[in-house]
Amino acid sequence: MNGLKVLVVDDDPNVREIIRLYFEKQQIQLAEAEDGLQALDMVEKVSPDIIILDVMMPGMDGYDTCRELMKHYDIPVIMLTAKGDEFDRVLGLELGADDYVTKPFSPRELMARIKAIFRRMQARRPAVPDDQSQAIEFDGLTIRPERREVLVHNEKIGLRPKEFELLVHLAKSPGVVYTREQLLEQVWGYDFLGDIRTVDVHVKRTRSKLSDFGCDCIHTVWGVGYKFEVVV
Numbered sequence: 001m002n003g004l005k006v007l008v009v010d011d012d013p014n015v016r017e018i019i020r021l022y023f024e025k026q027q028i029q030l031a032e033a034e035d036g037l038q039a040l041d042m043v044e045k046v047s048p049d050i051i052i053l054d055v056m057m058p059g060m061d062g063y064d065t066c067r068e069l070m071k072h073y074d075i076p077v078i079m080l081t082a083k084g085d086e087f088d089r090v091l092g093l094e095l096g097a098d099d100y101v102t103k104p105f106s107p108r109e110l111m112a113r114i115k116a117i118f119r120r121m122q123a124r125r126p127a128v129p130d131d132q133s134q135a136i137e138f139d140g141l142t143i144r145p146e147r148r149e150v151l152v153h154n155e156k157i158g159l160r161p162k163e164f165e166l167l168v169h170l171a172k173s174p175g176v177v178y179t180r181e182q183l184l185e186q187v188w189g190y191d192f193l194g195d196i197r198t199v200d201v202h203v204k205r206t207r208s209k210l211s212d213f214g215c216d217c218i219h220t221v222w223g224v225g226y227k228f229e230v231v232v
Helices: 013-025 036-046 062-072 086-094 107-124 161-171 180-188 197-211
Strands: 005-009 029-033 050-054 077-081 099-102 136-138 141-144 149-152 218-221 225-228
Touching: 005 013, 005 036, 013 029, 013 107, 029 036, 036 050, 036 062, 050 062, 050 107, 062 077, 062 086, 077 086, 077 107, 086 099, 086 197, 099 107, 136 161, 141 161, 161 180, 161 197, 161 225, 180 197, 180 225, 197 218
Parallel strands: 005 029, 005 050, 050 077, 077 099
Antiparallel strands: 136 141, 141 149, 218 225
């Protein structure tokens, strides 16, 4: 974890101090922001690897900040929320957050979430093996794993890393139905600490982006899970 840069955004100085003290022991570089506007300014200055973003803040709250971050950056975001309602957790994921932690939390739990995301980031860096580099092509849809590109009728679609990995996994086995548990295991990995609703949120986001370009290829199999199928 040496060299990892984390930006913590929270208006509560006590929360920032708890995270700072624990992270210092882990030799993690930490930057702090008190609100969303300051966070957006600091992203350019510190180039963080991961952002820990509180939801309830004065002025620009965590949701609005997350929206702005997703427009301009591809940085993993962990939402901090004191709310336990499923709607609030799902909203953060739908906006593009990679994970969430509910307050009160332990610094150790937060570190586990960060390590899980960091391991996935590391796993994406090596070159794609030869057996995975060949383009996956269907009617109007082209997926290029080695370039991490998705094109629909030659128009490039902007997918976040986990959305791309989900699409590739499904597209490699067209017609195969995957349960949500299988997708959590095979796409997110055993170290993922989120809940099964995360799969639904990522499928919804990926499907929406593709459908904007007229591509309907991820289908719900009610009571079971999801499958990939291009209907011509």
